[in-house]
Amino acid sequence: MSFVSLAFLVPLFPLIGSIINGFFGLKIGKDRVSWVACAGPVMSFAVTLILLFSTFFHPEGTPYPEQSLFTWIAAGDLVIDFGFQIDPLSLVMMMVVTGVGSIIHIYSIGYMYEEYSYYRYFAYLNLFLFSMLLLVMGNNLLVMFIGWEGVGVCSYFLIGYYFEKKSACDAGVKAFVVNRVGDFAFLLGIFGIFKMFGTIDFTEVMTAAPTTLIYDGEAATLITLALFIGATGKSAQIPLYTWLPDAMEGPTPVSALIHAATMVTAGVYMVVRCSALFNMAPLTMMIIALVGGGTALFAATIGCTQWDIKRVLAYSTVSQIGYMFLACGVGAYTAAIFHLVTHAFFKACLFLGSGSVIHGMHHEQDIRKMGGLKDHFPITYVTFLVSTIAIAGIFPFSGFFSKDEILYHALMDGNVIYWGMGISGAFITAFYMFRLVFLTFHGPSHVDPHVHPHESPKVMTLPLIILAFLALTGGILGIPLIHGWHVLHNWLEPVLAFDLETALHASEVMLAEHGHHTSFAEVLHEAQNKSHNIWLEITLMIFSVGVALAGIATAWFFYIKKPELPGKLTKGQWGFDLVENKYYVDEFYDETIVKPVVKGSDLLWRQADARGVDGVVNGVAWVIKLFSRAASSFQSGFVRNYALIMVMGFIFLMIVSQIEI
C-alpha cells in the first residue's frame, strides 16, 4: 500500500465536517460545532504531512503518484477521471491550505462565537476547504474546475454571510459574476486544450505540450491567454480585480482564508501548474508580466488612500498577487510559489490582526477612528507589526526573500520596466502598510469614547502568534545565494522542469512541415546564456531594502512626525480624489457594461419579445381570425356544399402531391 491511497481523505474530512454542521449544526450546539469544524482541517493537515513525508522518499526521475477514484465523465474518447495528483507543487499548496486553514478555523471560534448561525458559517468554511483542496489536488483540469467554481460559490456564500445587508449580498453576487467572467475564459481554455491534446489530464498535457504546440504559435497563445484571463478573475488582477475589495463585506476570518491566503492565489497556482503551456507562449508571458506588474503598482496606489482597515489590506492583496504574476510572467515560477506561501503567512496574520482589532473595537473598521491602540492590543500589535515588516520586505523577514527573488528575476529574465514596476510598488507597499500601522496603533487616539477596546481571547491571539512566527521565519524556504540552499527551488524543480531545446526543435520541425522555415536558435541562445549573478542580486537586495526603509520613513514622516500634513497636501487635489475613488473603475464598468446590459435586456423583453416576436404571432392569429370569419360562411349547413369543397380539396391535394418540390 502506498501512502497516496490516503489522498482522498484530505478533502473528505472537511466535506464531512461541512455536512454534519450543515444539517445538524443548530441541534448539536456551538461547542460541538467548533470541534467538528476544526477537526476536519486539522486531520487533513495531518494526512497532508504524511503525504509530504512519503514524498521525501520519492525515487528521483519517476512520475509522481496519482490517485484515481472513479471515472467521472466518459463520452466517446473523452474520459475524465475523478483523480488526485500528489506532487511537490500540490503538496506545497495542500500544506498552505490545510495549515493556514486550520489556524483560521480555530481563530474563527473566537471571532464568530456570538453569531446566531455559527454552524452555517463553519459549514461554509469547511465546504470551502473541500473545494480548495479539490482545486489544488485535481489531476486534471476539470477536477480543478470543480474546485475552482466551488471556492467561488463558497466565497459567494461567505461574502454574503450577513445576508440581511444589501451591500454584503451585492458584493457576493458581484464576486461570483466577475469570477464567472474569468471562468468563461477558463472553460474556453479547457476546450482548446482538449482540441489540441485530446485529453485534459495535467500530466499528459504537460508532457505533450513541448512537442504538440508550436512555440509562439496561435494555439499556444490563445489557450494560455484564455487560462490567464481565468486566473485574473479568481486572483483579482486587472481588469477583473474589482470584486475583491467589495468582498471585505464578509466576516474577517473569511477575508484572511479566502481573500488573502488561499482562494485568490489559485490563479497563480493554475498558471504554475500549466507552466509547460505558458512556456510555449512568450506573448502571453509578456502580457502576464505586464498585468502582474501593473496590478502590483496600481493596487498599491489605491491602498494609500483607503480608510477602511480591511480595504487597505484587500488592495494590498491585489497588489501582492500582482507580484506573483509578475514572477510567472518572467518564468520564475518558484519565486511565484515562494511569494504565495510567505504571503499566505503574513497576509493571513494581517487580516486576522485587523479582525482582532475590529472585534475589540465593536466592529469599527475606519482607521480614522482608531489610533494609539498598541497598548490596548499588545499581542495583536506585535504580530501585526511583524507581518507588516515582512510585507514591506525588510531583512530577514520572509517577505524580503520572496519579494527580492521576484524583483531579481524581473530584471534578469525580464527587463528594467518589469523591475521598475516592482520596485516602485515595493516603495508604496512599505508606505501604505506603515501608514496603516501608524494610524491604527500609534499616534493620538481617535477612539469613540463609548467604545472600550480590549485584546482578543487566546483562541484568537494564539493563531496570530503562530502566523507571525511563520511570517518571520518563512524565508528559510528559499535562502538565495548559496547554491542548494533554496529548499523550495529544489523541491519544485521536478514539476517545473522544462526542456526548451526539445520544444523549440519540435516547433521548427512542425513549422517546416507547413512550409514555414523559422529558426528559434536566438530564443534558445538567449535562454541558455542566462546565468546567476550573485553580485547583482546582492546589490538589488540592498537597494530594495533601502527603498522599503524609505517607504517606512515617508510613512513615519507623514503620519507620526507631521500628521496634519497629508490632509493639507491632498485637499482639493484631483489626482488624490481620483485615487481615493479607486480610479472610478467600478463606475466605469457600471456605465459601460452593467447599465447597457440591463437597459438592453429590458428593451429586449418589453419591445423585442412582447411587441416584436409575440406581436407577429398575435398578428398572424388576428389575420387568421379575419379569414376564418370569411371562411365560416362556407359552413352553410348544406351537405352538397361540403361535398363540393371536399372534392375540390382532394383534387388540390392530388395536384400538389405531383409537384416536385
Added chain:
Amino acid sequence: MFLTFLTFLPLIGALALAFIPKEEEGAIKQTALAVAVADFLLSLQLYADFDTSTAEMQFTMDVPWITDWGISYHVGIDGISLLLYIMTTMLTAISILASFGIKKHVKEYMMAMLALSTGMLGVFISLDFFLFYVFWEFQLVPMYLIIGVWGGPRRIYAAVKFFIYTAVGSLLMLVAIIWIYFHFHETVGVFTTDIMLITQQINLDMIEQKWLFCAFFLAFAIKVPMFPFHTWLPDAHVEAPTAGSVILAGVLLKMGTYGFLRFNLPLFPLASVEFLPYVCGLAVIGIIYGALVAMMQEDLKKLVAYSSVSHLGFVMLGIFAFNHYGLQGALLQNINHGITSGALFLLVGMIYDRRHTRLIADFGGLAKVIPVFTVCFMIMTLSSVGLPGTNGFIGEFLVLLGMFQNEMSYAIVATSGVILAACYMLWMFQRVMFLEITNPENEKLTDMTPRELCTMVPLILFVFWIGFYPKPFTKTFDASIEHLITQVQPEDAHGSQDHHASTETTIKMAQATAVQNGTH
C-alpha cells in the same frame, strides 16, 4: 408488452378514477398517486433490463393495426428515449404528489394528469409515424385542459395560445409525414408508416430533405421552444398550475428535442448538416436572449420559463454538434433540465401557495423564515447556473466541448451564457431570499411540509448524483449516439449502415409487402 402496459397503466388508472365518487377526494388523490408511483417504480425495470451495448430498439412490440395503410402498433425504446421515459414517469408521480393541494374538480384533474402521462410516454416509444402523431396530438388535450381549467387568471388565452401554436407546427409535420408516406411507396414500393423501416430505406435528395426538414423543424422548434418560436412558453407557464408547469418544462419541451434526434437527424442527414449554421445560430441566440430577458422578469415563473429557453438552446447546440460529446451532453441536459426546472417550478409553486403571488418584489428576506426551503432553492439555483458538482455542469460542459470541436465560434458565444446564467439566477435569489424582510406577510411563512419535501428530495439526489457520478445515466446513451452519428455522417457510414440493417427489419419489409399484395 411490458412497455405497452407501462404506457397505458396511467390511462387505465384514469379510467379507474372515473368510478370513484367525486366527493372522496382523498381516495382519488391516493389512487392517482399510487398509480403514478407504481408506474415509475415499474419503469425502473426498463433501466435494469436495458442492454446498453446495442443501438437496436428494445422491449419492442409490433402488431399490425390498419394493415391496408401499412400502419402498425410498433413501440420500442433505445438509448435516446429510455431516460426520457423514466423521467416522465417520475415527474408524473412528483407532479401528482405536488397537486394534493388542488381544490377545484379534483377528480377530473387527476384523470387529466394520468391521461397526459400516457400521451407523453406514448410519444417517446412510438416507432410508427401514425402512432406517433396520435400520441403527439393526444397529449395536447389534457395539457390544454390543465392550463385552461386549473390555470391562473389569463388561463384561456394561454391555453389557446399553447394549443394553436403546437397544432400549427404539427400540421406541417403531418403534411410532411403524408408526403413521406407516398414518396416511400413511390420509391420503395411499400405503403408503410414504420419509422424504423422508413429511416433505413428512404432515399431523399437534397431538395426534398430540405423541405421536409423545415416542416419537421417547425413542429419541433415550437415545442423546444427555440427562438423565435418561444413566446407561448412564458404565457403557458405563468398561467399553468404548478404541476402543469413541471410537466410542461420537464417533459413536453423534451418532445421537441426528442423529435430532432428521432426524425430530423436520421431522416434528413444532408439537410441537417446544411442547416447547421441556422439551427446553431438560433440556438445561440436563444441561449443569450433567453438569459437576458430572464434577467428582467418580475415574475418568478416567467424567469424560470425564459431560463428554459436559454437551457434548451444548449440542448439544441449539443444535438447539432454531431459528435459524441455534444450529443451526450444534449441528452443529459434534457434530463437535467427536467430535474432542475421541474424542481424550480415546484419551489415557486410552494411559495405561491403560501403567498398567492409570484412577483419577486413581493418577497425578500425569506431565508430567515424558511431555512429548509432556502437550502433546496439554493441547490436548484446553483444547478441551474451549472455549478460543477451539480447535474447542470456536466451537460453544459459536454455540449460546449462538443460544439467547440465542431464549430468554435458558436461555442464561444454560447459559453458566455454561463456568465448571464449566474447574473439572472443569483440576482433573483438575492431579491427573493436575502436582504431584510420588507413585507410583514413574509414573516409568518411556514417552512416546507413533509409532503413538499418528498417531492423535492428525489430531485436533489439526482442533482448531485448526476453531478458527481453521471456514468449510470450517460452509459445508456452511448450505443444510440454512435448509431446516430453514423446516420448523420453518411460519407463514412454507408458501409456500417448496411451492417446495422438488422434481419428484423428485412423480415418486416417482406411481411409488409406480402400484406399489401394480399389485400390488393
